[in-house]
Amino acid sequence: MFSKMSRTANSVLVTLAILFIWRVEKLAEACSCSPAHPQQAFCNSDVVIRARVVGSQVIDAGNDIYGNAIKRVQYDVKMIKVFKGPNRNFDMIYTAPTSAVCGVTLETNSKEYLIAGKLESDGTMHVTLCDFIEPWEGLSATQKKSLVQRYEMGCDCKITHCTSIPCTISGPAECLWTDWVIEKSVNGNQAKHFACIKRSDDSCAWYRGSAPPKKDFLDIEDP
Template identity: 35%
Template sequence: MKFPHQRLVSALLVLGSLQMSAFTEACSCLQLHPQDAYCHADIVIRAKVVGKKLLKDGPFGTLRYTVKQMKMYKGFDKIKHVQYIYTDSQESSCGVYFDINKYQYLITGSFHNGKVYTGLCSFNERWDRLSLGQKKGINHRYQLGCRCRIKPCFQLPCFVTSKNQCLWTDLLSHFGYPGYQARNYACIEQKEGYCSWYRGMTTRDKTTSNTTDP
């Protein structure tokens, strides 16, 4: 069951993956905290990309990447093992580029008609570039907060307006993305539906902060 804010973010992701107009040769995406990307993805895997083929199934074609799946974190109910990842062949249409036989990647995507699709608006990153907090989030923490809402703050003042929100302030910084919260924190549901940022090494109550931290 998808909650209202999840349906909204999913709709924004779809809109963000479209070209803005015939005169805009760039992909436009809504920036998401990795937890949101995880929660709204159908498939989350760690894999090495071992091959690439251009399929001539449209004006510009579709890239089909062959992957060697190392681990699946989400999507067991949809597919047991991922062999191919599909994406648009054009970066302007949000197609994503993976190096062949070089790195392991975290790949998130959607599942449609038996195929896994991804793009620039999904969260795809080299595994060695992920922080320890992000790896822990992908392994188990992010799923504890999929009923929470991460509220982006673009301009001060910002406030949470419900108990299930965590205020995300990374986007206030001009130093770039991802920021400190995106790399180190997960927004986790606590008792009675309250959500708060969490960064801990053992029990989640040990270093839980309130909804306006860090």
């Protein structure tokens, strides 16, 4: 009898251990996202703004299907400029409460950020760790200029992330992003200084320049 109870207890413990491991793995997977070039992040976002973060608070956001309370972090922001999305004021941005579920931590000392995120059905802006969020002062001059027009010009292009050599593209409407294999960083030269732009023949190529590219440019142009 004791042996049977012991086997039952062991079985329960094994099941609980498996469930715990599964839960940890699910949390880890919950915030898994592929690196994205700033242009990709811009094109994939509903809203891209420059804003100053002035405060934060944890709020209740209803209950999940099991009746557990859902928490959200509400960041109060003073918007400076809209680069993409509805031309209206966003004075609050929402995110998950922890990084385990992709929550974003922003400094609330009036620091300025470039914030890209998603627009919910109720009109609110939500952000995750997978979105492109950077201190404004940390952006390169090219990145700042590209937010106005250049990134949008390349939204029909595909940026292929090269993770190991050899790297190839599957068609002329692609740009090969090689920062990781060359610099071991996703914030390298191409991310900071280049945009993938569609040319007049519908092919795409990396562009670097201080002005919007000419209509029929053929090669990379230097400033």
